[in-house]
Structure formats: C-alpha cells, structure tokens
Amino acid sequence: GAVVSQHPSWVICKSGTSVKIECRSLDFQATTMFWYRQFPKQSLMLMATSNEGSKATYEQGVEKDKFLINHASLTLSTLTVTSAHPEDSSFYICSARSVTDPTDTQYFGPGTRLTVL
Amino acid sequence: QKEVEQNSGPLSVPEGAIASLNCTYSDRGSQSFFWYRQYSGKSPELIMFIYSNGDKEDGRFTAQLNKASQYVSLLIRDSQPSDSATYLCAVLKGSNYKLTFGKGTLLTVNP
Numbered sequence: 001g002a003v004v005s006q007h008p009s010w011v012i013c014k015s016g017t018s019v020k021i022e023c024r025s026l027d028f029q030a031t032t033m034f035w036y037r038q039f040p041k042q043s044l045m046l047m048a049t050s051n052e053g054s055k056a057t058y059e060q061g062v063e064k065d066k067f068l069i070n071h072a073s074l075t076l077s078t079l080t081v082t083s084a085h086p087e088d089s090s091f092y093i094c095s096a097r098s099v100t101d102p103t104d105t106q107y108f109g110p111g112t113r114l115t116v117l
Numbered sequence: 118q119k120e121v122e123q124n125s126g127p128l129s130v131p132e133g134a135i136a137s138l139n140c141t142y143s144d145r146g147s148q149s150f151f152w153y154r155q156y157s158g159k160s161p162e163l164i165m166f167i168y169s170n171g172d173k174e175d176g177r178f179t180a181q182l183n184k185a186s187q188y189v190s191l192l193i194r195d196s197q198p199s200d201s202a203t204y205l206c207a208v209l210k211g212s213n214y215k216l217t218f219g220k221g222t223l224l225t226v227n228p
Binding site: 032034043044046049057091093097103104105106107108109110111 | 149151153159161162163166168205207209213214215216218220221
C-alpha cells in the first residue's frame with residue numbers, strides 16, 4: 001500500500017516553455033501533498049505544501065507564480081514549472097500523506113528529472 | 118544550530134557488520150521521527166518511523182529514540198552491500214505535517 005506515482009519520470013524542454021508534473025496517490029486519499037526539489041548531491045528542499053481544494057503554501061524563496069500547484073482531487077496534485085530556465089533543471093519529487101494514517105508518514109513518488117535546455 | 122543534524126559521512130562498514138546512523142534535533146516539541154533511505158538518483162523510501170522513547174525493531178532495522186537527549190538513531194544489523202545509500206533522518210513537528218530533513222548520511226557497505 002501507500003504508493004505514489006509521478007508522471008513524467010523525466011522531461012527535457014526548451015527554455016521559456018512550461019512543464020507540468022503530475023503526482024498521484026494510487027491506493028489512498030491524500031489531503032496533503034508536498035513538492036520537493038533536489039539538486040545533485042544536495043538534500044531535499046521543500047518547495048510547497050499542497051492541500052486539496054485550497055491554495056498551496058509555498059516555502060520562503062519559492063516563486064509561486066513560477067511554480068504553479070494545483071491539488072484538485074484527493075489523489076492528484078500537479079506542479080507546473082512556467083517559463084522554465086536552465087537553472088530550474090532539477091529532480092522534482094512529490095510526497096503524499098494519507099487522510100487515514102495517524103502516523104502522518106509521507107510517502108514519496110519516484111521523482112521527475114527535469115532538464116531545461 | 119541546525120534543526121536536524123546528521124553526520125554526512127561517508128560511513129563505511131564491512132558486510133555483515135552493524136551500521137549505526139545518528140541524528141539529533143533541536144526542537145523539543147518534535148513529535149515523530151522518520152528514517153528514509155535514498156539510493157543515488159532515486160527518491161526517498163520509508164524505512165521506519167518512531168514516536169515513543171525506546172527501541173523499535175523491524176527486521177534488520179532498529180530505530181532508537183531518546184527525547185530527553187533529542188537523539189534518534191538507526192541501527193542496521195547484518196549490513197548488506199544493497200544497504201549502501203544515503204539515509205535521511207526526518208522530524209515532524211506541529212500541525213502542518215511538514216517534515217524537516219537532515220542532510221543525510223552516506224553509508225557504504227563493503228563486500
């Protein structure tokens with residue numbers, strides 16, 4: 001149980017274009033999902049907390065107009081990187097917390113590797 | 118003082134040995150503690166969580182929590198080369214469900 005998927009697993013795009021990444025909880029409902037970014041050999045950096053049916057909460061320093069988050073259902077959250085630039089190239093990972101899990105454990109998706117040319 | 122601190126390593130142990138990974142945290146209000154394993158180029162996967170003082174065992178893994186000392190550890194018995202990865206300690210506090218991660222400890226198990 002507690003499986004989280006992401007799509008796509010990798011994407012290459014041109015500078016200036018937008019890229020959408022999907023995060024799905026496959027066997028549980030997730031009112032809260034989280035989006036992280038990880039650069040090579042660095043730790044996870046939380047970008048934002050996504051709550052179903054409400055606006056995302058962004059961490060300090062993360063541009064909300066650049067990283068658009070939508071959590072329209074209890075099993076799907078999307079992250080759109082708008083007007084992507086080479087410095088946005090990174091490993092984007094989502095995690096989800098089950099509505100019914102009292103331990104508040106976060107289960108991670110497999111990640112999306114974004115390369116902006 | 119960093120919120121969650123781990124020795125970055127690398128920690129190198131021979132196959133079959135016990136690997137001991139340590140983590141300290143600064144906020145006494147922290148509620149739950151998680152250990153994740155991350156292989157190079159992959160996302161983190163949950164190993165186990167602990168929220169009560171004492172030991173918690175799951176197969177070859179034992180998590181230990183000492184809230185008075187603000188210390189949590191992970192022991193890996195009979196270490197295998199496949200255990201070679203970065204181990205992340207994460208701490209949960211507050212009602213926003215956010216985890217605070219340490220920078221991770223790189224473990225290498227030598228055959």
